[in-house]
Amino acid sequence: MQKSLFFILSLVTIFLFTSCTDDLGGGEYQEDIQPTYSLRKSCASHQHMENLLSDPEYKKQYDNRIASFNKSKTNTFEKALCNSPTIIPVAIHYQGVNNPNASCLIDLAKKQVDILNADFQGKNSDINKWTSNASSSFPSVNFGETCLKFCIADQNHPSGYGVSNGQPAITINKTQGDQINAWSGYLNIYVQFGTGALGYAPLGGAGNGDGVVIEATAFGAGSGCGSVRPENPYDLGRTTTHEVGHYLLLDHIWGDGCGQDDDVADTPNQATDNSGCPSLGIQSCNSSDLHMNYMDYTNDACMYMFTSGQSQRMETYLASSLSNLIHKASSVCSEAAQNGGGGNGDGGNGDTICDTPESNSVNQITQTSAYFNWTGSDDAIKYQLRYRVQGTSWTKINTTSPEATVSDLIPNTTYQYRIRTRCDFGWTAQTVIQTFTTEAGNNENDDDDSGNTSSNSFKVEITLDDFGSETSWFIVDNDNNLVAQGGPYRDGINGRVKSKNIELSNDCYTFVIEDYYGDGICCDYGDGSARIVNTNRTVIVESDGNFGTYDELNFCIEGSSTKLGKRKKDVKKKSLARKR
Secondary structure, eight states, X not given: OOOOHHHHHHTOOOBOOOOOOSOOTTOOOOBOOOOOOOOOSOOOHHHHHHHHHTSHHHHHHHHHHHHHHHHHHTSOOOOOOOSSOEEEEEEEEEOSOSSOOHHHHHHHHHHHHHHXXXXXXXXXXXXXHHHTTGGGGOTTOOBOOOOEEEEEOOSSOOTXXXXXXXXXXXXXXXXXXXXXXXXXXXEEEEEESOOSSXXXXXXXXXXXXXXEEXXXXXXXXXXXXXXXXXXXXXXXXXXHHHHHHHXXXXXXXXXXXXXXXXXXXXXXXXXXXXXXXXXTTOBSSSSBOOTTBTTSOOOGGGOOBOBHHHHHHHHHHHHHHOHHHHHHHHHHOOHHHHTTOOOOSOTTOOSSSSOSOSOEEEESOOSSOEEEEEOOOTTOSEEEEEEEETTXXXXXXXXXXXXXXXXXXXXXXXXXXXXXXXXXXXEOOOOOBEEEEOSSSOOTTSOXXXXXXXXXXXXXXXXXXXXXGGEEEEEEETTOOEEEEEOOOOBXXXXXXXXXXXXXXXXXXXEEEEETTSSOSBSSSOBOEEEEEETTOOEEEEEOSOOSXXXXXXXXXXXXXXXXXXEEEOOOOSOBOSOO
């Protein structure tokens, strides 16, 4: 049943996620779009690894970690009682949460870490399903009791994230992406929206600010906190257990099918993944499937064990290749945190220290103005409000008060805005980008066929794929002034044409169609496209929708004729899989 990890990865041909390797403590934020997906149990770790290993430097470091692991695992040992578990420092990063309830999110994070400790140590309340029933079907398999303990760090946090000594390492809307260099030495858990899968992780983490990514609808257990709400049947925190298993070098239990297993000796052969709650005794490779294992795809309530071999593999990888986490623990996890206290505080969302504004709002919106206010910090030197029409440069307003009024806005136009605080140590991170729309005009998400038919009249037509919430567009003139924009749209209306009438005078323009997920609007999830036509239905410019993040088309209007300019697009090099 032994199988080389590299052979497993060599068979993976699907590209999915792009890792963000910059320290974004005070960096840029993308638009906060939270599409809803109906997901079965799914994990994108193999695809994620395919992307990571395409970087020669990452592959070199990864090969070194695996070589160190392989050297260590040849030294077999008798498993001892776990009287002194290895401490793993944990940091949880919520990203893109609207109107966050900090106290609730902190409690949810602590509950998730409690679940991790119970699951990995074999102390979960439902392990009796194994000991009293399922184990008789697997006489050569013992359940795992992994000798480690997860601790939410509460000391010596990285600066710039609004978390002080004594507070748990739980940030809310302070990070973006799946790797933050400043958080090296921690097992980072990134809670995100719209990942396209329940989660993903490196198949053997590095401890360099990387970690596991969990879909916000599969994080923790219980009723959740607003939009961060675990949904049945993935509402018992087992998605995080599964992904942390990957981080500690566990493959999916089925590996690559019968005879090509997961490199763990005591897990039976299995042809493929199981879903739902299978009956005990189902077989796929002439032996019973271990579908209750955390590394399968069954419902949370129907997975409840690691094997002893899996536990030993994780312990070996931790000791051989993640010593930076082990060493970090002594300086960031107090005794109280190691005992489950996890620190006290507000996750960097409070106003008792100089920090990014906890909350903000925009109101009194007219056709040309808007009033902003936000939570202030006692020690703030000043604040900076930035606003713009998407695709244009930011306008900056500095103020010593946590409020500002903006005028000279364009009617019927959607703006983006964000805010940051100037402290003694410098600028904090920006708030998540939010939007507002000035008064008057048509709803740009609906068809607009009401325009006139003058010689300057044109129509933008967007044919959507199945993920309209990822699609937006804009047109700017030769001076980079916004002329028109549209989107995002609704999901699940593949083939629907959304149109908008526009007026274009004699000038040169840039038309940009965007897909924030990075797989264009054709041809994996529909046959989307985009074009501009005149009143005679003559196509001025057209995108076939087959791009990555954007397709940029330049054109000029010269009286009754048009002239095409340069085209620039982000090429989609591989199909992006959303499920596995």
